[in-house]
Amino acid sequence: MNNSRFAISLHILTLLEKAKGELLSSEWIAGSININPVLVRKELGNLRSHGLVNSKEGKNGGSYLEKAADQISLAQVYHAVKQDHLLGVSKNTPNPLCQVGKQINMHLNTLYDSTEQTLISELSKQTLADFSSKFI
Amino acid sequence: MNNSRFAISLHILTLLEKAKGELLSSEWIAGSININPVLVRKELGNLRSHGLVNSKEGKNGGSYLEKAADQISLAQVYHAVKQDHLLGVSKNTPNPLCQVGKQINMHLNTLYDSTEQTLISELSKQTLADFSSKFI
Protein backbone atom coordinates (compact mmCIF):
# COMPACT_ATOMS: atom_id res chain seq x y z
CA MET A 1 0.00 0.00 0.00
CA ASN A 2 1.65 3.18 -1.02
CA ASN A 3 -0.98 5.84 -0.77
CA SER A 4 -3.77 6.93 1.49
CA ARG A 5 -6.51 5.03 -0.25
CA PHE A 6 -7.17 2.78 2.72
CA ALA A 7 -7.69 5.82 4.91
CA ILE A 8 -9.93 7.48 2.35
CA SER A 9 -12.04 4.39 1.80
CA LEU A 10 -12.47 3.76 5.49
CA HIS A 11 -13.38 7.40 6.01
CA ILE A 12 -16.02 7.15 3.30
CA LEU A 13 -17.43 3.93 4.71
CA THR A 14 -17.56 5.36 8.22
CA LEU A 15 -19.47 8.39 7.01
CA LEU A 16 -21.90 6.15 5.15
CA GLU A 17 -22.38 4.02 8.24
CA LYS A 18 -23.09 7.09 10.34
CA ALA A 19 -25.57 8.28 7.70
CA LYS A 20 -27.70 5.19 8.37
CA GLY A 21 -28.88 4.72 4.80
CA GLU A 22 -29.31 8.37 3.95
CA LEU A 23 -27.58 9.17 0.66
CA LEU A 24 -24.40 11.23 0.86
CA SER A 25 -23.10 13.14 -2.13
CA SER A 26 -19.47 12.93 -3.21
CA GLU A 27 -19.16 16.65 -2.57
CA TRP A 28 -20.33 16.29 1.02
CA ILE A 29 -17.99 13.38 1.65
CA ALA A 30 -15.11 15.26 0.06
CA GLY A 31 -15.80 18.13 2.46
CA SER A 32 -15.30 15.85 5.44
CA ILE A 33 -12.13 14.25 4.13
CA ASN A 34 -10.90 17.52 2.69
CA ILE A 35 -10.01 16.13 -0.73
CA ASN A 36 -11.30 16.55 -4.26
CA PRO A 37 -14.83 15.20 -4.96
CA VAL A 38 -13.60 13.43 -8.07
CA LEU A 39 -11.24 11.35 -5.97
CA VAL A 40 -14.17 10.43 -3.75
CA ARG A 41 -16.20 9.36 -6.77
CA LYS A 42 -13.28 7.27 -8.02
CA GLU A 43 -12.93 5.59 -4.65
CA LEU A 44 -16.69 5.05 -4.44
CA GLY A 45 -16.50 3.43 -7.86
CA ASN A 46 -13.90 1.05 -6.55
CA LEU A 47 -15.84 0.24 -3.39
CA ARG A 48 -18.92 -0.27 -5.53
CA SER A 49 -17.12 -2.74 -7.77
CA HIS A 50 -16.27 -4.65 -4.62
CA GLY A 51 -19.89 -4.71 -3.51
CA LEU A 52 -19.40 -2.59 -0.41
CA VAL A 53 -21.40 0.48 -1.43
CA ASN A 54 -23.92 1.49 -4.02
CA SER A 55 -24.78 4.82 -5.59
CA LYS A 56 -27.78 6.47 -7.07
CA GLU A 57 -27.27 8.83 -9.98
CA GLY A 58 -29.16 12.00 -10.74
CA LYS A 59 -30.68 14.69 -8.59
CA ASN A 60 -30.80 13.86 -4.88
CA GLY A 61 -28.49 10.97 -5.66
CA GLY A 62 -25.55 9.84 -3.60
CA SER A 63 -24.04 6.75 -2.05
CA TYR A 64 -24.94 4.32 0.70
CA LEU A 65 -23.64 1.09 2.22
CA GLU A 66 -24.57 -1.97 0.22
CA LYS A 67 -24.14 -4.29 3.20
CA ALA A 68 -24.69 -3.96 6.93
CA ALA A 69 -21.65 -2.47 8.65
CA ASP A 70 -21.16 -5.59 10.74
CA GLN A 71 -20.94 -7.59 7.52
CA ILE A 72 -18.05 -5.50 6.19
CA SER A 73 -14.68 -6.50 7.57
CA LEU A 74 -11.64 -4.28 7.39
CA ALA A 75 -10.02 -7.07 5.41
CA GLN A 76 -12.58 -6.47 2.68
CA VAL A 77 -11.66 -2.80 2.69
CA TYR A 78 -8.01 -3.74 2.48
CA HIS A 79 -8.70 -6.02 -0.46
CA ALA A 80 -10.65 -3.31 -2.21
CA VAL A 81 -7.82 -0.80 -2.13
CA LYS A 82 -4.85 -3.11 -2.28
CA GLN A 83 -2.74 -2.96 -5.37
CA ASP A 84 0.84 -3.59 -4.42
CA HIS A 85 2.44 -5.98 -2.06
CA LEU A 86 2.50 -5.07 1.58
CA LEU A 87 6.19 -4.46 2.06
CA GLY A 88 6.81 -2.82 -1.28
CA VAL A 89 6.95 -3.85 -4.86
CA SER A 90 9.56 -6.07 -6.38
CA LYS A 91 10.00 -3.62 -9.18
CA ASN A 92 13.70 -4.11 -9.46
CA THR A 93 15.03 -6.32 -12.19
CA PRO A 94 18.04 -7.87 -10.48
CA ASN A 95 20.98 -9.36 -12.29
CA PRO A 96 20.00 -12.85 -13.51
CA LEU A 97 23.64 -13.86 -13.59
CA CYS A 98 23.81 -13.50 -9.82
CA GLN A 99 22.64 -16.42 -7.72
CA VAL A 100 20.84 -14.12 -5.32
CA GLY A 101 19.59 -11.67 -7.93
CA LYS A 102 18.14 -14.47 -9.99
CA GLN A 103 15.92 -15.79 -7.21
CA ILE A 104 15.27 -12.90 -4.89
CA ASN A 105 12.01 -11.66 -6.35
CA MET A 106 10.50 -15.10 -6.03
CA HIS A 107 11.52 -15.38 -2.37
CA LEU A 108 10.41 -11.83 -1.64
CA ASN A 109 7.02 -12.53 -3.12
CA THR A 110 6.65 -15.63 -0.99
CA LEU A 111 7.53 -13.61 2.09
CA TYR A 112 5.18 -10.81 1.13
CA ASP A 113 2.32 -13.20 0.51
CA SER A 114 2.66 -14.91 3.86
CA THR A 115 2.98 -11.70 5.87
CA GLU A 116 0.04 -10.27 4.02
CA GLN A 117 -2.00 -13.29 5.02
CA THR A 118 -1.18 -12.56 8.63
CA LEU A 119 -2.34 -9.00 8.23
CA ILE A 120 -5.52 -9.99 6.45
CA SER A 121 -6.49 -12.48 9.10
CA GLU A 122 -6.00 -9.75 11.70
CA LEU A 123 -8.09 -7.24 9.77
CA SER A 124 -10.80 -9.79 9.13
CA LYS A 125 -11.53 -9.86 12.86
CA GLN A 126 -12.61 -6.23 12.79
CA THR A 127 -15.73 -4.89 11.11
CA LEU A 128 -16.75 -1.48 9.89
CA ALA A 129 -19.32 -1.50 12.68
CA ASP A 130 -16.54 -1.93 15.25
CA PHE A 131 -14.52 0.86 13.74
CA SER A 132 -17.45 3.21 13.38
CA SER A 133 -18.56 2.65 16.97
CA LYS A 134 -15.33 4.24 18.19
CA PHE A 135 -16.53 7.66 17.12
CA ILE A 136 -18.23 9.41 20.00
CA MET B 1 6.23 1.16 3.48
CA ASN B 2 5.93 2.87 0.18
CA ASN B 3 9.07 2.05 -1.70
CA SER B 4 11.33 -0.83 -2.39
CA ARG B 5 13.76 -0.20 0.44
CA PHE B 6 12.81 -3.37 2.29
CA ALA B 7 13.57 -5.40 -0.82
CA ILE B 8 16.84 -3.59 -1.39
CA SER B 9 17.99 -3.98 2.20
CA LEU B 10 17.11 -7.65 2.32
CA HIS B 11 18.89 -8.17 -0.98
CA ILE B 12 22.00 -6.50 0.39
CA LEU B 13 21.90 -8.51 3.59
CA THR B 14 21.42 -11.76 1.71
CA LEU B 15 24.44 -11.02 -0.47
CA LEU B 16 26.51 -10.23 2.60
CA GLU B 17 25.39 -13.45 4.25
CA LYS B 18 26.37 -15.45 1.19
CA ALA B 19 29.73 -13.69 1.14
CA LYS B 20 30.54 -15.24 4.51
CA GLY B 21 32.50 -12.32 5.85
CA GLU B 22 34.25 -11.40 2.61
CA LEU B 23 33.87 -7.69 1.96
CA LEU B 24 31.55 -6.68 -0.88
CA SER B 25 31.81 -3.30 -2.58
CA SER B 26 28.78 -1.12 -3.15
CA GLU B 27 29.43 -1.36 -6.89
CA TRP B 28 29.36 -5.14 -6.81
CA ILE B 29 26.16 -5.16 -4.75
CA ALA B 30 24.59 -2.58 -7.05
CA GLY B 31 25.37 -4.85 -9.98
CA SER B 32 23.37 -7.67 -8.42
CA ILE B 33 20.39 -5.50 -7.52
CA ASN B 34 20.68 -3.50 -10.71
CA ILE B 35 20.45 -0.11 -9.08
CA ASN B 36 22.79 2.82 -8.58
CA PRO B 37 25.79 2.23 -6.26
CA VAL B 38 25.05 5.45 -4.37
CA LEU B 39 21.67 4.09 -3.35
CA VAL B 40 23.39 0.98 -2.08
CA ARG B 41 25.78 3.07 -0.03
CA LYS B 42 22.90 5.05 1.41
CA GLU B 43 21.07 1.89 2.34
CA LEU B 44 24.25 0.43 3.81
CA GLY B 45 24.58 3.59 5.86
CA ASN B 46 21.10 3.07 7.21
CA LEU B 47 21.72 -0.61 7.97
CA ARG B 48 24.98 0.36 9.62
CA SER B 49 23.24 2.89 11.86
CA HIS B 50 20.97 0.05 12.94
CA GLY B 51 23.90 -2.15 13.78
CA LEU B 52 23.22 -4.76 11.14
CA VAL B 53 26.25 -4.24 8.91
CA ASN B 54 29.61 -2.56 9.03
CA SER B 55 31.86 -1.15 6.34
CA LYS B 56 35.51 -0.63 5.78
CA GLU B 57 36.65 2.39 3.86
CA GLY B 58 39.53 2.68 1.45
CA LYS B 59 41.04 0.32 -1.05
CA ASN B 60 39.81 -3.28 -0.82
CA GLY B 61 37.10 -1.93 1.45
CA GLY B 62 33.47 -2.95 1.44
CA SER B 63 30.73 -4.11 3.75
CA TYR B 64 30.00 -7.16 5.84
CA LEU B 65 27.42 -8.39 8.33
CA GLU B 66 27.90 -7.02 11.81
CA LYS B 67 25.94 -9.85 13.44
CA ALA B 68 25.43 -13.51 12.66
CA ALA B 69 22.63 -14.03 10.16
CA ASP B 70 20.62 -16.06 12.66
CA GLN B 71 20.76 -13.07 15.01
CA ILE B 72 19.16 -10.74 12.47
CA SER B 73 15.39 -11.02 12.32
CA LEU B 74 13.36 -9.70 9.42
CA ALA B 75 11.61 -7.50 11.96
CA GLN B 76 14.91 -5.71 12.50
CA VAL B 77 15.18 -5.16 8.78
CA TYR B 78 11.64 -3.86 8.75
CA HIS B 79 12.43 -1.45 11.56
CA ALA B 80 15.52 -0.25 9.78
CA VAL B 81 13.69 0.76 6.63
CA LYS B 82 10.30 1.68 8.06
CA GLN B 83 9.29 5.27 7.86
CA ASP B 84 5.55 5.46 7.34
CA HIS B 85 2.67 3.57 8.79
CA LEU B 86 1.90 0.22 7.33
CA LEU B 87 -1.41 0.92 5.66
CA GLY B 88 -0.55 4.39 4.47
CA VAL B 89 -0.06 7.76 6.02
CA SER B 90 -2.75 9.84 7.60
CA LYS B 91 -1.63 12.82 5.62
CA ASN B 92 -5.09 14.17 5.05
CA THR B 93 -6.29 17.01 7.21
CA PRO B 94 -9.97 16.18 7.52
CA ASN B 95 -12.64 18.69 8.36
CA PRO B 96 -12.57 19.28 12.14
CA LEU B 97 -16.20 20.39 12.05
CA CYS B 98 -17.23 16.89 11.04
CA GLN B 99 -17.67 14.35 13.82
CA VAL B 100 -15.91 11.67 11.77
CA GLY B 101 -13.30 13.95 10.23
CA LYS B 102 -12.34 15.28 13.65
CA GLN B 103 -11.47 11.86 15.08
CA ILE B 104 -10.56 9.65 12.17
CA ASN B 105 -6.82 10.16 12.17
CA MET B 106 -6.63 9.12 15.80
CA HIS B 107 -8.61 5.96 15.17
CA LEU B 108 -6.66 5.18 12.01
CA ASN B 109 -3.40 5.50 13.88
CA THR B 110 -4.63 3.13 16.58
CA LEU B 111 -5.60 0.63 13.91
CA TYR B 112 -2.30 1.04 12.08
CA ASP B 113 -0.28 0.57 15.25
CA SER B 114 -2.01 -2.64 16.21
CA THR B 115 -1.82 -4.20 12.74
CA GLU B 116 1.80 -3.23 12.52
CA GLN B 117 2.45 -5.01 15.77
CA THR B 118 0.95 -8.14 14.27
CA LEU B 119 3.22 -7.85 11.27
CA ILE B 120 6.30 -7.25 13.35
CA SER B 121 5.68 -10.24 15.56
CA GLU B 122 5.33 -12.35 12.42
CA LEU B 123 8.55 -10.99 10.92
CA SER B 124 10.42 -11.45 14.16
CA LYS B 125 9.98 -15.21 13.82
CA GLN B 126 12.09 -15.24 10.68
CA THR B 127 15.80 -14.57 10.50
CA LEU B 128 18.13 -13.53 7.72
CA ALA B 129 19.64 -17.00 7.98
CA ASP B 130 16.24 -18.55 7.24
CA PHE B 131 15.70 -16.29 4.28
CA SER B 132 19.17 -16.72 2.89
CA SER B 133 18.97 -20.51 3.15
CA LYS B 134 16.17 -20.51 0.57
CA PHE B 135 18.62 -19.65 -2.18
CA ILE B 136 19.87 -22.81 -3.87
Added chain:
DNA sequence: CATTCTGTAACTTTAATTATTACAGTACAA
Protein backbone atom coordinates in the same frame (compact mmCIF):
# COMPACT_ATOMS: atom_id res chain seq x y z
C1' DC C 1 -36.56 20.92 -19.11
C1' DA C 2 -33.69 23.14 -15.55
C1' DT C 3 -31.31 21.34 -11.75
C1' DT C 4 -28.37 18.35 -9.21
C1' DC C 5 -26.29 14.60 -8.95
C1' DT C 6 -22.87 10.47 -10.73
C1' DG C 7 -19.25 8.50 -13.87
C1' DT C 8 -15.34 8.98 -16.24
C1' DA C 9 -11.73 10.72 -19.29
C1' DA C 10 -8.04 13.83 -20.01
C1' DC C 11 -4.94 16.68 -18.28
C1' DT C 12 -2.07 19.37 -14.84
C1' DT C 13 0.28 19.83 -10.68
C1' DT C 14 2.71 18.26 -6.85
C1' DA C 15 5.34 15.11 -4.29
C1' DA C 16 8.15 11.15 -3.76
C1' DT C 17 11.47 8.15 -5.44
C1' DT C 18 15.39 6.99 -7.87
C1' DA C 19 19.47 8.15 -10.44
C1' DT C 20 23.48 10.85 -11.32
C1' DT C 21 27.44 13.73 -10.69
C1' DA C 22 30.93 15.25 -7.92
C1' DC C 23 34.29 15.13 -4.66
C1' DA C 24 36.50 14.82 0.04
C1' DG C 25 38.36 11.32 3.00
C1' DT C 26 40.34 6.65 4.04
C1' DA C 27 43.18 2.59 3.37
C1' DC C 28 46.23 -0.14 0.91
C1' DA C 29 50.18 -1.45 -1.67
C1' DA C 30 53.76 -0.78 -4.84
Added chain:
DNA sequence: TTGTACTGTAATAATTAAAGTTACAGAATG
Protein backbone atom coordinates in the same frame (compact mmCIF):
# COMPACT_ATOMS: atom_id res chain seq x y z
C1' DT D 1 54.58 9.08 -0.94
C1' DT D 2 51.76 8.44 -4.35
C1' DG D 3 48.40 6.16 -7.46
C1' DT D 4 44.42 3.39 -6.96
C1' DA D 5 40.15 1.73 -5.17
C1' DC D 6 37.16 2.15 -2.08
C1' DT D 7 33.37 4.71 1.28
C1' DG D 8 30.45 8.70 2.68
C1' DT D 9 27.70 12.24 1.56
C1' DA D 10 25.88 16.45 -0.56
C1' DA D 11 23.66 18.51 -4.36
C1' DT D 12 21.00 18.11 -8.09
C1' DA D 13 18.45 16.09 -12.01
C1' DA D 14 15.32 12.85 -13.94
C1' DT D 15 11.66 9.88 -13.52
C1' DT D 16 7.57 8.03 -11.72
C1' DA D 17 3.55 7.97 -8.89
C1' DA D 18 -0.11 10.32 -6.52
C1' DA D 19 -3.38 13.79 -6.11
C1' DG D 20 -5.94 17.51 -7.90
C1' DT D 21 -8.56 19.82 -11.56
C1' DT D 22 -11.38 20.65 -15.47
C1' DA D 23 -14.75 19.20 -18.41
C1' DC D 24 -18.69 17.12 -19.85
C1' DA D 25 -22.00 13.27 -20.94
C1' DG D 26 -25.71 10.87 -18.80
C1' DA D 27 -29.22 9.89 -15.08
C1' DA D 28 -32.97 11.07 -11.94
C1' DT D 29 -35.95 14.41 -9.96
C1' DG D 30 -39.49 17.78 -9.57
